[in-house]
Amino acid sequence: MSSNTDFLLSVEDLTVSFDGFKAIDGLNFYVDEKELRVVIGPNGAGKTTLLDLICGKTKPTDGSIKFRGRELTKLPEHRIVWEGVGRKFQTPSIYDSLTVRENLEVSYPRGRGVWGALAFKRDQALNDKILEIAGVVLLDDALDTEAGLLSHGQKQWLEIGMLLMQDPALLMLDEPIAGMSARERELTAELLNRLAGKHSIIVIEHDMNFVKQIGRKVTVLHQGAILAEGDMETVQADQRVIDVYLGH
Numbered sequence: 001m002s003s004n005t006d007f008l009l010s011v012e013d014l015t016v017s018f019d020g021f022k023a024i025d026g027l028n029f030y031v032d033e034k035e036l037r038v039v040i041g042p043n044g045a046g047k048t049t050l051l052d053l054i055c056g057k058t059k060p061t062d063g064s065i066k067f068r069g070r071e072l073t074k075l076p077e078h079r080i081v082w083e084g085v086g087r088k089f090q091t092p093s094i095y096d097s098l099t100v101r102e103n104l105e106v107s108y109p110r111g112r113g114v115w116g117a118l119a120f121k122r123d124q125a126l127n128d129k130i131l132e133i134a135g136v137v138l139l140d141d142a143l144d145t146e147a148g149l150l151s152h153g154q155k156q157w158l159e160i161g162m163l164l165m166q167d168p169a170l171l172m173l174d175e176p177i178a179g180m181s182a183r184e185r186e187l188t189a190e191l192l193n194r195l196a197g198k199h200s201i202i203v204i205e206h207d208m209n210f211v212k213q214i215g216r217k218v219t220v221l222h223q224g225a226i227l228a229e230g231d232m233e234t235v236q237a238d239q240r241v242i243d244v245y246l247g248h
C-alpha cells in the first residue's frame with residue numbers, strides 16, 4: 001500500500017513481535033490533521049503498544065509510521081517529541097513541589113525561534129503562553145498552587161497542559177480519565193472537545209460514556225489489528241465489536 005501524505009499520521013503494515021507474539025499485527029491506521037480519534041478494544045488488544053510505537057518507546061519489527069510524511073520508526077524518542085508528538089502516560093509526571101506555573105514553564109521548549117536571543121520578548125511570550133494554556137486546562141485559578149496539592153483530576157490536566165506548552169501537532173492520551181470523579185470526567189470531555197480542531201488527538205479509553213462524549217471516529221483494535229472503524233453508532237452496532245468487547 002502506498003503512503004497517503006494527506007494524513008498527519010500514516011501507520012502502515014506495522015508489526016511488533018514480543019518473543020514471537022504479535023502485539024501489533026500488520027496494522028494500517030491513519031489520523032487526519034486536527035482529528036480527535038478514540039481507540040478502544042479489549043485488554044491486550046495492542047492499544048498501549050500502538051502509542052509506544054508511535055512515540056518511539058518501542059521499535060517495530062516491521063512496517064512504517066509516517067508523521068507529516070516523515071518516517072518516525074528510525075528516530076529516537078526525543079526527536080519524535082521535537083517532530084510534534086506529545087504523549088501522556090497513565091501516571092502523571094509532574095513536579096509536585098513546583099507550582100502549576102513553574103510546571104508549565106519548565107515544559108516550554110527553550111530557544112525556540114526568533115525569541116531565543118531576545119530575553120525580554122521571550123519572557124513575555126512565555127508568560128502569555130502559560131496563561132493561555134492554564135486557561136485551556138482549567139487551572140488558571142491555581143497557577144501559584146503547588147502541583148502536589150492539586151486534585152487527581154487537576155494533576156492530569158496539568159500534565160496535558162505541560163504537553164500543550166510544546167504545541168504538539170499530535171497529542172496521545174492513554175486512559176486520561178482513570179480515577180477521576182464524575183465531574184472531572186465531564187470537564188475532561190469538554191477540554192478534549194475544545195482541543196480537537198487545534199491538535200490531532202488519539203485517546204485510548206475504556207469508559208464508553210466518556211467515549212460517546214468525545215468520539216467522533218472510533219477505532220476498535222483486536223489482536224493487534226483493526227476490527228472496526230467508524231462513528232460511534234456504526235461501531236456500537238457492529239456484531240464483531242459486541243462479541244469481543246462491548247458485550248462483556
Ligand SMILES: Nc1ncnc2c1ncn2[C@@H]1O[C@H](COP(=O)(O)OP(=O)(O)OP(=O)(O)O)[C@@H](O)[C@H]1O
Nearest residue numbers: 018019022023041042043044045046047048049050
Ligand atoms: N514489552 C513487552 N514485552 C512483551 N509483551 C508485551 C510488551 N508490551 C506489551 N506486550 C503484550 O502485548 C499485548 C498488548 O498489550 P497492550 O498493553 O498494548 O494492550 P492494551 O490494548 O493496551 O490493553 P489494556 O486495555 O489492558 O491496557 C499484551 O498481550 C501484552 O502482554
